[in-house]
Amino acid sequence: MASNYNSAERQRIAQQRLKIIAGHLQKDEDGEPTRIFANDCKAEATDRHSSSTSTMPKRRQEVMKWNGWGYSDSRFLFNKKGQAEFTGKRYRLSGMILPSLKDWFEGTFGASLQHKTPAATSLSSSAVQPPSLNEDFVQDLKATGIPYSHEAEDRVFRAHGHCLHEIFALREGKFGRVPDMVVWPNCHDAVVKIVELASKHNVCLIPYGGGTSVSSALECPQEETRSIVSVDTSQMNRILWIDEKNLTAHVEAGIVGQELERALNESGYCTGHEPDSMEFSSLGGWVATRASGMKKNIYGNIEDLVVHIRMVTPRGVIEKSCQGPRMSTGPDIHHFILGSEGTLGVVTEVTMKIRPVPEYQKYGSVVFPNFEQGVACLREVARQRCAPASIRLMDNAQFQFGHALKPQVSSIFTSFLDGLKNIYITKFKGFDPHRLCVATLLFEGNRERVLQHEKQVYDIAATFGGLAAGEDNGQRGYMLTFVIAYLRDLGMDYYVIGESFETSVPWDRVLDLCRNVKERIVRECKDKGVQFPPLSTCRVTQTYDAGACVYFYFAFNYRGLADPVHVYEQVEHAAREEILANGGSLSHHHGVGKLRKQWMQESISSVGLGMLKSVKDYVDPDNIFGNRNLLSSRNQHRTAARAGVPVSPQ
Amino acid sequence: MASKTLYSQRDPALKKRDDFEDILEERRNFSDLRYALRCYTPVLYKGMTPCKPSMLKTIVLQSEQLHYVVNQVSKETGEATDIIQEEAVVILEEMAQRLQLSTIRFFAFTLSKAFKALFQSIRVNEEGIQRLQQAIQEHPVVLLPSHRSYLDFLLMSYILYTYDLALPVIAAGMDFLGMKFVGEMLRMSGAFFIRRSFGGDKLYWAVFSEYVKTMLRNGYAPIEFFLEGTRSRTCKSLTPKLGLLNIVMDPFFKGEVFDVNVVPISISYERVLEEALYARELLGVPKPKESTSGLLKARRILSEDYGSIHVYFGQPVSVRSLAQGRINRSQYNLVPRHIPAKPSEDALDFVSDTAYRLVRKQEENMVLRPWVLIAAILMQNLDGMDSALLTEQTAWLRGLARAFGAFLDWPDNEPAAKAVSSSLALHRDLVRTEGGRVLLTEQPPESSSPEEALFNRAVAALSCASYRNQILHVFLRPALAAVAMDAAATSRKDDVYGSFALLRDVFSNEFILCPGAASRTGVVTLARRERDTRDFEEACYLLMKCGAVQILKQDIVVTERGRPVLSFLSGMLEPFLQGYQVVCRYFREEANEGLTEKQYVPAVRSFAVKRILSDGLKCYEALSSDLQKNALAALLRMNALKKVKVVDLVTLKVNKTAVKTLEDALGCKVPVQKPVLARL
Numbered sequence A: 001m002a003s004n005y006n007s008a009e010r011q012r013i014a015q016q017r018l019k020i021i022a023g024h025l026q027k028d029e030d031g032e033p034t035r036i037f038a039n040d041c042k043a044e045a046t047d048r049h050s051s052s053t054s055t056m057p058k059r060r061q062e063v064m065k066w067n068g069w070g071y072s073d074s075r076f077l078f079n080k081k082g083q084a085e086f087t088g089k090r091y092r093l094s095g096m097i098l099p100s101l102k103d104w105f106e107g108t109f110g111a112s113l114q115h116k117t118p119a120a121t122s123l124s125s126s127a128v129q130p131p132s133l134n135e136d137f138v139q140d141l142k143a144t145g146i147p148y149s150h151e152a153e154d155r156v157f158r159a160h161g162h163c164l165h166e167i168f169a170l171r172e173g174k175f176g177r178v179p180d181m182v183v184w185p186n187c188h189d190a191v192v193k194i195v196e197l198a199s200k201h202n203v204c205l206i207p208y209g210g211g212t213s214v215s216s217a218l219e220c221p222q223e224e225t226r227s228i229v230s231v232d233t234s235q236m237n238r239i240l241w242i243d244e245k246n247l248t249a250h251v252e253a254g255i256v257g258q259e260l261e262r263a264l265n266e267s268g269y270c271t272g273h274e275p276d277s278m279e280f281s282s283l284g285g286w287v288a289t290r291a292s293g294m295k296k297n298i299y300g301n302i303e304d305l306v307v308h309i310r311m312v313t314p315r316g317v318i319e320k321s322c323q324g325p326r327m328s329t330g331p332d333i334h335h336f337i338l339g340s341e342g343t344l345g346v347v348t349e350v351t352m353k354i355r356p357v358p359e360y361q362k363y364g365s366v367v368f369p370n371f372e373q374g375v376a377c378l379r380e381v382a383r384q385r386c387a388p389a390s391i392r393l394m395d396n397a398q399f400q401f402g403h404a405l406k407p408q409v410s411s412i413f414t415s416f417l418d419g420l421k422n423i424y425i426t427k428f429k430g431f432d433p434h435r436l437c438v439a440t441l442l443f444e445g446n447r448e449r450v451l452q453h454e455k456q457v458y459d460i461a462a463t464f465g466g467l468a469a470g471e472d473n474g475q476r477g478y479m480l481t482f483v484i485a486y487l488r489d490l491g492m493d494y495y496v497i498g499e500s501f502e503t504s505v506p507w508d509r510v511l512d513l514c515r516n517v518k519e520r521i522v523r524e525c526k527d528k529g530v531q532f533p534p535l536s537t538c539r540v541t542q543t544y545d546a547g548a549c550v551y552f553y554f555a556f557n558y559r560g561l562a563d564p565v566h567v568y569e570q571v572e573h574a575a576r577e578e579i580l581a582n583g584g585s586l587s588h589h590h591g592v593g594k595l596r597k598q599w600m601q602e603s604i605s606s607v608g609l610g611m612l613k614s615v616k617d618y619v620d621p622d623n624i625f626g627n628r629n630l631l632s633s634r635n636q637h638r639t640a641a642r643a644g645v646p647v648s649p650q
Numbered sequence B: 001m002a003s004k005t006l007y008s009q010r011d012p013a014l015k016k017r018d019d020f021e022d023i024l025e026e027r028r029n030f031s032d033l034r035y036a037l038r039c040y041t042p043v044l045y046k047g048m049t050p051c052k053p054s055m056l057k058t059i060v061l062q063s064e065q066l067h068y069v070v071n072q073v074s075k076e077t078g079e080a081t082d083i084i085q086e087e088a089v090v091i092l093e094e095m096a097q098r099l100q101l102s103t104i105r106f107f108a109f110t111l112s113k114a115f116k117a118l119f120q121s122i123r124v125n126e127e128g129i130q131r132l133q134q135a136i137q138e139h140p141v142v143l144l145p146s147h148r149s150y151l152d153f154l155l156m157s158y159i160l161y162t163y164d165l166a167l168p169v170i171a172a173g174m175d176f177l178g179m180k181f182v183g184e185m186l187r188m189s190g191a192f193f194i195r196r197s198f199g200g201d202k203l204y205w206a207v208f209s210e211y212v213k214t215m216l217r218n219g220y221a222p223i224e225f226f227l228e229g230t231r232s233r234t235c236k237s238l239t240p241k242l243g244l245l246n247i248v249m250d251p252f253f254k255g256e257v258f259d260v261n262v263v264p265i266s267i268s269y270e271r272v273l274e275e276a277l278y279a280r281e282l283l284g285v286p287k288p289k290e291s292t293s294g295l296l297k298a299r300r301i302l303s304e305d306y307g308s309i310h311v312y313f314g315q316p317v318s319v320r321s322l323a324q325g326r327i328n329r330s331q332y333n334l335v336p337r338h339i340p341a342k343p344s345e346d347a348l349d350f351v352s353d354t355a356y357r358l359v360r361k362q363e364e365n366m367v368l369r370p371w372v373l374i375a376a377i378l379m380q381n382l383d384g385m386d387s388a389l390l391t392e393q394t395a396w397l398r399g400l401a402r403a404f405g406a407f408l409d410w411p412d413n414e415p416a417a418k419a420v421s422s423s424l425a426l427h428r429d430l431v432r433t434e435g436g437r438v439l440l441t442e443q444p445p446e447s448s449s450p451e452e453a454l455f456n457r458a459v460a461a462l463s464c465a466s467y468r469n470q471i472l473h474v475f476l477r478p479a480l481a482a483v484a485m486d487a488a489a490t491s492r493k494d495d496v497y498g499s500f501a502l503l504r505d506v507f508s509n510e511f512i513l514c515p516g517a518a519s520r521t522g523v524v525t526l527a528r529r530e531r532d533t534r535d536f537e538e539a540c541y542l543l544m545k546c547g548a549v550q551i552l553k554q555d556i557v558v559t560e561r562g563r564p565v566l567s568f569l570s571g572m573l574e575p576f577l578q579g580y581q582v583v584c585r586y587f588r589e590e591a592n593e594g595l596t597e598k599q600y601v602p603a604v605r606s607f608a609v610k611r612i613l614s615d616g617l618k619c620y621e622a623l624s625s626d627l628q629k630n631a632l633a634a635l636l637r638m639n640a641l642k643k644v645k646v647v648d649l650v651t652l653k654v655n656k657t658a659v660k661t662l663e664d665a666l667g668c669k670v671p672v673q674k675p676v677l678a679r680l
């Protein structure tokens, strides 16, 4: 039967695909993967064990850093010889020496290996406020059998995302308001119970997915006086069913990206949703923040991928009655949920589109004489609607940075390096090494079509002076995606702090915005007394018909500053103002959280804000989901909305 | 480098600003030829994309901005787009500069010769040059020199060449093109030519603004233009024209450049080359059409001594810093930036306030020679005065000027007598000493008819006035306050302010006064209120500082030593008050129905001649077309006159009561009261 053949073929491709992802992550594959379950709650204890390797343990701190990024076993450090090294075994780069990183690091930031700023080594529980528990709630919760904890380590872990100020404080051993309790529901019904009890006892709930938020979304509001309970969704991580006829999968919202892909791949499918944080971020988190994956050109962003969402709110459960692919039933209620940032309820289950794992993948890269040409090329690619699965354009500073991450030995790296050297000599002679920039590409699909597609893109690139610079160069770029996040911790060991932030902007303003924001950062740093020029760089990471997504990286050496985090925040604030003044959006995918909510009114108008507010007021009148993201504190808003006057932003 | 200095408070200790260096000194000692041929390697704007003048034109002609307007015009007129595009090409051809180093070298050589013959020295503040050099590298730069002479822009390029700075492109009036050869020479030294008026011509505007913006965005060269729009014939700063300033700020507003640095530059001539021409021009002797032969005849002037020139390069001002908190740049987010749009309220307001501040910066940095103090005194003694008294008063006025922060080039150790005598010597064309009395010289001394005699006296008086005008800005605000104190019903600060505000409104075309006090939208913002009282507060501050008044509770009280100060100050404005009254009287008594704007100047002039001859009025300024035009603008602005369009003719309709009220107020006949103000 044809379908048999198909599924056999799919299995084969899936195996291949699995290898690729495993290659990137190099995680031990011996653990039992996520299985597909019937739609009832997991039996306690029994199943728990069998899937332990693929489920995030409740005690996350056992595998992950409590005060930095990612797995505890993986980190950058400068070894005794002063060479940079990446530890662990998980990634392709693991165990490698990066000989040029030190010079780049010292040269770029004026930092020195002599000047260290080590982090507090362990979490001292005594520095954490004792939990303020709502005894009645705890009593009722106990009766349900849903696991919970009020240990300091568990609570601290869920009190933050990965904003600079959050990690900085942890490294210094400082803790602000943290949740008073963590609960681990393992299915939709458990969440329903938790929300009921919270409403009954007036407890504040904060959903917690992967904890990768970069918008202060997980931060507990200082002013919250009620008991705060973090709802950790990590134990709700099953794929409940796969529908091959409609190409959909019904998945519990706590599943993290890499597990979702791994499990689907086994059946020959994928979602294709690959945000850079996919190792840790969760499906519910994506929905709650309107996340965007690297390969959105083929698969779409999260809002394009979801077919059905189930969310538990204090008013009850919200969901649609069918899974029609598109509906005209008034404003799409999904859009109140997408981007709600945990202010309305807990997303528990999602039906998502899936695709057969692509038969063929190919990386690529193009070098352009300068950033302007690179942007012009991306624009043309978008105009012709022929963007590959992913296309990213790095500016010169990032290109230089990429070079600094060259490892010492590795088959793929050496070949790449040699290749690059050759290409340099033969082809790039006319290029100014201080201006050129690189685009990395990823093509996916049917082999023949990939090759065709590739040619089309390279032909366009050529008209903008772009020269193909090899597959390996591209592959390396994507591989670095997962390890770059670890670098900030290294910087923080040596007086360097930094962050990335993003925006989306119409095509005609991309260049102006990039230039002005980068320059604004440099200027503000100077004005604020930063001694050494900062690293201020950007890349274009997504293309759309009408514009692009731009990412900025910004870091500086803070020696000599009394309050580096404050300086950092002032500069980021200025950079955001500059973005808005140049026609950029408040956020393309990181969301608003608390970090950017001061600009919400300006961004969506006071009527728009009033609409959101009225939804919140209806769905959650007692502010049970009290993380205070998106909307400014209640009263402020109400008056502004009622008066109908735009209050001029400061 | 660039800063918000436009907002800096007046520095009370403005004794010594930067040191000046005489750039002619080296020229007198070394070869001009070698200088003209020397290696020239200026630092350039870091973001510059190098391109040729021809390339610039292509960029402009292919720009989205221009295409949009071409299509728009085509739709409106029914003309094919390629014909309109062709028109654009012609406009651009006529406009574009063709900066060439060889031409600059030619000028470097010839001007060296000419300058040495004409001037004792050309002094430039070196620190300003250093600041400029820095600014040029950082951001696109706009140079804004004051404009008193045709020489200004050649002089500017000459100086920049001397200091190895990037040569500017200069917005020049089309009239130069009348002189074929000279026009082309100027074009090759960086001038681009703009028609004086192009009212509703969208296409012209599009080509012009896109041309300027393209040069700015590319960092092609510093852009130079004259905020005042034209040479000031009176040596008073002219109220700024906003068009070009708007254009050069637009790329910043729209995020096309990170910042723009504007540099106010003050060029002070000890004697302006055009001195004699200006007074005649103001009196209605038609201006000779700029012609090459005319300029050549000007060689005659090469034999004269024109003293020194001071060029002060002011602190570069960052438009970004100025606009902080005043311009919401996201207002440009919702419309494609290539579509021309009227500037928004806040942009207009910002540009006009900035223009005003920049002109005031130009004024403040004008270097003043002792002679301008003398001229100011002589203007109050047109029948001549005892030379010893003149010396004494000059010394007194020097003290007052210093207290008010004047940038005086008068060394501490130089006694007044010496300063006076050498000034009189340099200006012997204008003044003579006879039997211990200093008098204005009339040329020719003997005249036949009374009108001719009057004309000659007026030439002398207006020439002298042009020197007084150079220091007017120092005394202006206190002087307006002095007049207001005379006119106000009481000495209460409120009342004085009421009179002051009226004077300010009347004279806002005549002098550089804070604009836009009256809000267009009716919303009085804090910034506007501040602006409303800015001039008055400054006046009070200065008068208190020099001890002329005390402010006791709500009252402004004149001190004993303040009396001569205040009377001198009001005397300084007297000619203007009288001049405006003459204009008012003309409108009340003589202006007939159907008077056109064109007829106005000659008509009011002959009215003034009659008044002076019959009433013994000494107000020669009433004869100045400059004052007449300013007064007309004021009357129109204050609704005492209206323009009425009958068929194709625009005529002036007079509201006699309103004119009378104003005239009385200016003559201090009735104390200005609020209801009166309200009616105006």
Ligand SMILES: Cc1cc2nc3c(=O)[nH]c(=O)nc-3n(C[C@H](O)[C@H](O)[C@H](O)COP(=O)(O)OP(=O)(O)OC[C@H]3O[C@@H](n4cnc5c(N)ncnc54)[C@H](O)[C@@H]3O)c2cc1C
Binding pocket: A161, A162, A206, A207, A208, A209, A210, A211, A212, A213, A214, A217, A218, A233, A253, A254, A274, A275, A276, A277, A280, A281, A282, A283, A284, A285, A286, A287, A288, A289, A290, A291, A292, A293, A294, A341, A342, A343, A345, A346, A347, A348, A485, A589, A590, A591, A627, A629
């Ligand atoms: C290194 C790094 C790379 C990143 N790359 C990307 C990227 O490529 N694309 C992208 O879009 N984002 C990216 N992010 C941002 C972040 O990963 C996303 O915002 C992600 O969607 C958050 O998911 P999470 O599961 O970690 O949510 P969390 O961080 O746990 O929570 C985020 C918000 O969602 C709420 N929330 C979480 N789960 C639920 C739920 N089940 N129901 C209701 N509300 C919930 C929380 O209350 C909180 O307000 C990156 C972040 C980092 C640190």
